Amino acid sequence: MLEFVLEYRTTIDRITDKRKLGLGEYELDDEEWMLAKELCDVLKHATMFFSCSMPNLAMVIPAMDHIDTTFTNCIINKARLQPAIHTALGLAKKTLNHYYSLTDLSNIYRCATVLHPRHKLQYFKQAGWQPEWITTAEALVRNQYTTSYRSHRIPPDGALNDGDNSASAHQVCEHTQILVAD
Template identity: 55%
Template sequence: LSEFALSKGEWKIAEQLREVLSILKEATVFFSRSTPNLATVIPSMDYINNEFEKMIADINLDPAIRAAVSLARMTLNKYYSKTSDVYRIAMVLHPRHKLNYFK
């Protein structure tokens, strides 16, 4: 079984991957609740995008992780561009967001 054991480098990559996936898990758990609404979609996508940007720029992360995060960010932005204006309208109508979020 020792031949299947992860090396220290592989453990480091696995830990970095866990960090990336935890961001997506937080969003998944949040949107799985009964309370999310349209007004929270864009801020959540922006949060994920910002976290991904930080990770891509982090030279301490393994190049494979940074490349994977870059691809994930491209996919996120692809879907972001497809969001309906309904999400933005919901944010403007939401008492907490109104137009402040877009300034």
């Protein structure tokens, strides 16, 4: 939306011309247009992560990490930002951290990230998570498997159609080892 507004600045300036339509109170001055451009640039970079693939549960933590890193880098390089944008990024980062902390209330985010074929435990290592947190993420997946799936039997390869349900829980455990490994 902000990109659209910037693209049609000339038209918007004409519409908000005080003399013609009486919408002068909505007219943006050059400084406000510059703020809109800076904000658009920051948000475009922060949200670029979402344009690469279909969002899913396993992407919540990496997406929040990406946005947090983008905001942090912009705040650190504050010399090139207007004070209003710098303040807005600080508030956005505080809000993001609030919601990020809520992911700890549900194990599903970490389990989904650990089980995602592209991420596994390696994601957390590359993201600089503390070793105890990585161990906890792995333990959450293993505990979920033990409590919810270990007793379930799955058919061996090719047996889905012939009704043979003789696969052992050991096979499932070996499969889980592969999923979690980095």
